[in-house]
Amino acid sequence: MAEVEETMKRIQSQKGVQGMIIVSAEGIPIKTTMDNSSTVQYAGLMHQLVMKARSTVRDIDPQNDLTFLRIRSKKNEIMIAADKDYFLIVIQNPTE
């Protein structure tokens, strides 16, 4: 548990990071640094997107799997690392 905390702090301390969420495979957040409503919203939305992206990758090549997903928008960047059982969402505000 301490390891997880430590790594979370490391990421959170990087410049521009707005928030970080660890989500289970069902899309329910486990641990977060943001407020509850945004956490739940991000977790739900990203879960669907990750499922879609994963199925896309595996459709093309069944031996392949999704590892990392980056969504760049006007205001910030959402990065998602995907695993079999969990995924990790980080929201960052890039340099202005």
Add this chain to the structure above:
Amino acid sequence: MSSEKQERTRSSMDGESKDHPEDIFPLALTSVTQEMFECRADQEVTGDKPYKLLRKDDIVKDLRVRLAVSDFSPVKQIVLNYPEAELLLVYDRDFTYGHNFYLVITVSAKEKILNPQILAEGDKAEDKSSETLVQRASEPHPWVSLGSEREVGEEAVRDSRHKAKYKISRLRREFGTKVCFSDRNSTAEGKYVECPSYQDKRFCIKMLERDIGAQAVADLKTCFTQTLWKYPKSACTQYEPREYTKEEKANFLNLENLETFVKSATSRFEVAIQQNEIMDVFINDLESLSEEEQEEQDDGDKADTDLRVYTSFIEHFCKEKSISHFNWHPTINGVIAVAVTERLSVEERIENSTKLLLNPSFIVFWSFSDTINPLLLLESPADVSAFEFCPSKPNIIVGGCMNGQLVLWDISGQLERLDGGGGKSTLSNRSDTLGFKDKQENETPVLRYCAVSSIESGHKGPITDVQWLPESFEISRTGIPVENRNGMCVQIVTCAPTCCVMFWDIRAPETTQTSSEKRLKEKIKCVENLHGLLNTFRHLDLSWKPILQVHFPKTDSRTEYSPLKISLRESTWSNPLDRALAGTDRSEIPEYSLIRLPSAKHLKPLEDISTKFYIGTEDGELVYTDWRMEEESDSGCLHSVKTSQSFVVHDSQVNTVQRSPFFTDIILTVGGWTFAVWRESIMIDPVIISPCSQERYTAGHWSLTKPGLLFVGREDGDIEVWDLLEKTHEPSKTWNITTSPITCIKPWIVSGKQHLLAVTDQLGHVQILEIPWICRNPSPNEKLRVSELLEKEVERLIYFERRKEMRSKEKEEREAEKHQKTVEPIMLERQVEQIEEEGQKEYEGYLMFERAILKKMGLLQDTVDI
């Protein structure tokens, strides 16, 4: 006869019903012959194409070869005698002439059979072109009876017997007598014959057979269903996202695979995050550059970079007047209110004071639609030097006069005039109906003031600045800001160079009145309601007193500061957008006459309202002070706080102190020959100070859309545009507007594409100019850049301040050292002398010691002198 005819026709038919007509000869051709002559039945010749031309030579040859066996032997002679080279053989499919073929013997028949159409065509062609061929008239052929006479004879109508003739006449003896006609009933028996209709049995045939069509169709059934909503009930669903409980979360966090996952993911994240930090790969540099270029291109010709004159107002009755202050109407577009004053210096005013009292002074309302006739005139007791519209109710206007009085107007009754845009439109409407122009419509209405403050308790000098306090708070009698329950502006702050700032309240005080007194007052109200005035501020008229007076004693001397302009931190004059937003929230604004002054106990004091404010003074100083009253320790009475900071920056009167619409802690002051930009928390120096210009600056204003732009008006009638981001040593642009000193500048946003700048000068002219694109379009990140620039300047100031301190410290230290050094050399000298003395003494002691020893030893010679 007819029978004879019929016999004849029959005979003619019989005559021709021999075996064959004379010009043909039926032939039976064997298959061998058919093959030879290529006229095989049903192959080369068919029922449709029965004709075949045979060459006479071929037939002759065949005859010679096969002699009697040849099929052509019966017609041998005919063939030999045939004049032409080709004979026509016709295939007789139906054996009409007894054999399967027949040979056409005569040339004419052949021609006839083969070329019937050609002949006809030939005739037609000949008819048309009468050149070559000879017209051949068609010869009449004898009629060939085919049995049609019988039918014709049956149908023809012929008399079968002789026609009978009847003649009916009257009896001779009744000739010429009257005829008696009578009626007879038609139903009487025997007189007439009825022909009733009867059913003809021929037509009641029963159809036992009938043709119908049948089609197999799938079994269809129409049915519908409707939900029964027996009991209407509103229902809603509410859902919650699924969440884990705390224990589950803790469980998860303890799992190993989560740890490994997080560890492995972290490295990727760090790479990505640092990538983003290093550089933003998605920025399109060209795009961000091109935006600025596009602006310049949009301008087109150079004329667009200048102010364009939109309209200017001619004041036909204000020849000798100047304008002291003006305001755009906050809600009605295209209406300006201008305060017109006499153009006189102070001495002249004093001399002509009696005359001035008689001449009324006005605030003139202009509309864009009518540049000659003003919309409305507000009368005031003396020249108005400053006035403001009430932000929560633009019908209320407060003005400060040259004699120190504060005046209130209520223009609610004239709203249609203002909205309609002037008297001109109404004139055009009415002239049709009336036929002659009513004089009253030509003149603009003059509205008298609602209330005026009492002369004794007002200012002693001309009021130079009037401002409404924002509706978020109000002031109690001790200057403490308390909450404002009314939601609208109720208090005014004014200042005059006679050294005080006053706070006024426009509400009536709570007074206990008996019912009779109340009735009396009401009666008086009704009687005195002249000039169509509204009773809004009856309670204040002639008895209005300020609720708070703040003086500004200087810290060093006994004198006081003389304020000219005020700038509050919480001002109503904020971003027009905020104002517009705030306006939409307010739905109901109560009437001013109904509000009463609350007692101070009931209201809650507000902590976060800053009571500090800036004053620009007559001597060119900017004073930052507090309006709260302090209790003096000895006497216990309240007096104003001693001013904390003041800065002399301008060389002459400060004529503008204004907060930036984008930054609440940035203040612009214009006065003398310079202008300065200040930040509220920095008390050292102005953040930016302009270089001294050639002419005095008489007015200034921030731009409403560009954070780094400001307009400054000069004494020679020019307007300078300073862009702080571009250069701060000289103006970006200068425009010449008039020839007399500019008294006031105010920009206004009409729409997204049109920004206007109104400029008034001392000659009484009002000019409306359109701000060009460059001066109204904020460049990207302009607010950020301006704040960075100001931060830089502030840092510079802080740095210099620190250096100053350091220097002063150093100086002190140096002084101390110097002092010490002057003390030390004196000490040294003294020591040296002492040492010498001591040395001398020792030497002398030694000498004596030496003599004593020598004496003792008897070596001392008496001859040696000591």
